[in-house]
Amino acid sequence: MAQSTQAPTLVYLVTGGCGFLGEHIVRMLLEQEPRLRELRVFDLHLGSWLEELKTGPVQVTAIQGDVTEAHEVAAAVAGSHVVIHTAGLVDVFGKASPKTIHKVNVQGTQNVIEACIRTGTQFLVYTSSMEVVGPNVKGHPFYRGNEDTPYEAVHQHPYPCSKALAEQLVLEANGRKVNGGLPLVTCALRPTGIYGEGHQIMRDFYNQGLRFGGRLFRAVPASVEHGRVYVGNVAWMHVLVARELEQRAPLMGGQVYFCYDKSPYKSYEDFNMEFLGPCGLRLIGTHPLLPYWLLVLLATLNALLQWLLRPLVLYTPLLNPYTLAMANTTFTVSTNKAQRHFGYKPIFSWEESKARTIHWVQALDQGPGTGGHCGPYSRS
Ligand SMILES: NC(=O)c1ccc[n+]([C@@H]2O[C@H](COP(=O)([O-])OP(=O)(O)OC[C@H]3O[C@@H](n4cnc5c(N)ncnc54)[C@H](O)[C@@H]3O)[C@@H](O)[C@H]2O)c1
Numbered sequence: 201m202a203q204s205t206q207a208p209t210l211v212y213l214v215t216g217g218c219g220f221l222g223e224h225i226v227r228m229l230l231e232q233e234p235r236l237r238e239l240r241v242f243d244l245h246l247g248s249w250l251e252e253l254k255t256g257p258v259q260v261t262a263i264q265g266d267v268t269e270a271h272e273v274a275a276a277v278a279g280s281h282v283v284i285h286t287a288g289l290v291d292v293f294g295k296a297s298p299k300t301i302h303k304v305n306v307q308g309t310q311n312v313i314e315a316c317i318r319t320g321t322q323f324l325v326y327t328s329s330m331e332v333v334g335p336n337v338k339g340h341p342f343y344r345g346n347e348d349t350p351y352e353a354v355h356q357h358p359y360p361c362s363k364a365l366a367e368q369l370v371l372e373a374n375g376r377k378v379n380g381g382l383p384l385v386t387c388a389l390r391p392t393g394i395y396g397e398g399h400q401i402m403r404d405f406y407n408q409g410l411r412f413g414g415r416l417f418r419a420v421p422a423s424v425e426h427g428r429v430y431v432g433n434v435a436w437m438h439v440l441v442a443r444e445l446e447q448r449a450p451l452m453g454g455q456v457y458f459c460y461d462k463s464p465y466k467s468y469e470d471f472n473m474e475f476l477g478p479c480g481l482r483l484i485g486t487h488p489l490l491p492y493w494l495l496v497l498l499a500t501l502n503a504l505l506q507w508l509l510r511p512l513v514l515y516t517p518l519l520n521p522y523t524l525a526m527a528n529t530t531f532t533v534s535t536n537k538a539q540r541h542f543g544y545k546p547i548f549s550w551e552e553s554k555a556r557t558i559h560w561v562q563a564l565d566q567g568p569g570t571g572g573h574c575g576p577y578s579r580s
């Protein structure tokens with residue numbers, strides 16, 4: 201993967217390239233990686249917005265496939281220089297079974313690793329999650345911690361369990377010999393709660409607010425900080441890691457990096473109001489309207505109802521014991537490891553991230569557009 205001023209030569213594969221984060225990575229790569237010759241976008245469900253990208257100078261190859269199918273993954277990986285493995289089943293609401301979450305997130309990741317080894321692809325970037333660390337089930341705060349901060353990571357929920365196992369597989373694979381004899385170089389990025397254009401949960405909160413006459417009701421104390429990071433900066437970090445992994449393999453191989461930017465430290469709800477407020481919603485209450493014990497009771501009831509109704513209907517409310525614990529436990533990151541190791545600086549300021557997200561929420565009222573979730577990254 202030598203640096204070249206000649207014609208672009210590199211082939212990248214992005215798994216999950218049609219998801220919320222994946223689409224931003226795909227668009228960012230097309231704008232920021234001049235050495236790209238072909239970009240393979242692998243996803244279970246392909247977005248129609250991919251078509252518009254096919255007219256550019258880079259060959260964009262859409263591959264409909266399933267990461268749990270080893271042969272489909274191997275066919276997509278063969279001949280690529282770098283794999284960015286972002287595909288995953290993100291489910292904290294009980295929509296999918298624990299078995300399915302494990303299959304997609306753990307077995308799928310194992311398939312990607314084995315495909316790299318078998319086909320001789322040397323560079324693998326994995327999208328992990330802050331949840332590999334916490335918040336833990338004991339509700340311990342992680343206050344402005346970094347990659348080396350001691351924390352008791354205890355997982356019970358299928359999603360964080362699966363992300364932790366998958367991350368471990370990726371890190372352990374660093375240094376294994378790929379076909380041809382060269383070592384595999386891997387690393388994992390751990391975003392905190394991502395926000396920005398295309399964020400489904402933000403859309404859900406917005407719609408819920410509209411249903412309640414423009415009001416949302418505070419459920420979590422304002423003092424509980426929840427780490428958030430703008431999707432464009434997370435995408436940029438993936439692009440940069442992928443670019444630097446060859447030159448800095450001894451330093452970066454087998455490492456984990458939190459994804460961070462200049463987004464302010466706030467509670468989950470107060471942070472959402474940075475975007476929903478300018479779109480006409482109000483957050484009612486300076487303190488939670490319901491006492492914590494009542495929320496725990498409601499969350500438990502929801503879990504019970506989900507279990508009881510499962511044979512008849514999928515009941516997946518926003519509030520369950522896990523999401524309540526997530527929202528109610530301080531988990532924030534303060535680190536410069538990515539800057540030290542590969543020169544990362546957020547490409548979007550907080551003001552830009554906020555403006556772009558507000559613009560997207562405002563456009564939700566006009567109904568679904570014809571393109572993807574996010575626009576191009578060209579800056580004015
Ligand atoms: N959204 C967040 O706040 C957040 C935070 C930290 C980490 N992450 C991680 O980032 C990644 C992307 O998350 P997202 O929020 O964009 O979710 P998303 O659901 O929008 O995107 C995931 C993509 O993976 C695809 N996918 C799912 N199962 C697949 C399979 N079997 N084969 C092929 N493709 C499959 C989906 O179709 C989807 O396009 C995930 O790995 C997630 O764990 C997300």
Ligand SMILES: CC(C)CCC[C@@H](C)[C@H]1CC[C@H]2[C@@H]3[C@H](O)C=C4C[C@@H](O)CC[C@]4(C)[C@H]3CC[C@]12C
Binds near residue numbers: 468518523
């Ligand atoms: C008390 C309730 C009404 C509020 C519910 C908010 C809840 C849906 C939110 C709070 C925190 C959110 C998670 C957090 O931002 C980080 C991640 C990590 C990522 O890997 C996947 C998404 C996830 C779990 C967010 C999901 C939504 C949560 C739980």
